[in-house]
Amino acid sequence: MIPNRRIDLHNFTVAEAMREFVRFYNGCVRDGYRGRIEVIHGYGSNGVGGTIRQELRAFLGAHAEIFGEYLAGESLRNPGVTILYPKDALAPGPHGSGTVSPPAAGSMNKEGATTLRREKKRYRPG
Numbered sequence: 629m630i631p632n633r634r635i636d637l638h639n640f641t642v643a644e645a646m647r648e649f650v651r652f653y654n655g656c657v658r659d660g661y662r663g664r665i666e667v668i669h670g671y672g673s674n675g676v677g678g679t680i681r682q683e684l685r686a687f688l689g690a691h692a693e694i695f696g697e698y699l700a701g702e703s704l705r706n707p708g709v710t711i712l713y714p715k716d717a718l719a720p721g722p723h724g725s726g727t728v729s730p731p732a733a734g735s736m737n738k739e740g741a742t743t744l745r746r747e748k749k750r751y752r753p754g
Contacts, residue, residue, distance in 0.1 A: 637680055645669065645680045646687065650718050657717040665710060671708040684710060694718060719750035 672678020700710035
């Protein structure tokens with residue numbers, strides 16, 4: 629049985645989350661992994677779904693030739709997750725031109741989840 633791999637995109641800005649997703653996804657493809665990938669993005673606090681969730685799903689839909697179909701977590705009673713199976717590697721980043729360079733933070737644990745060493749950004753009034 630092929631284990632699941634998952635990435636948690638909480639505590640990122642949308643641009644950071646999308647870059648991290650592309651880096652993680654491409655790593656799975658390079659490693660020859662073709663099993664289930666769980667992208668944990670959360671539902672969001674605005675009541676209509678989080679921005680990361682919306683951007684990720686729009687990105688997956690816009691690149692259907694690479695990803696094929698994905699499973700929205702709502703069908704699993706968890707709108708904070710998206711499930712997909714890797715096919716082909718991505719070259720361009722979702723935000724901006726050029727290739728995506730992986731961030732320095734992040735490593736994979738034995739369960740296949742990416743653990744991210746990031747501090748939460750605190751709001752400081754200007």
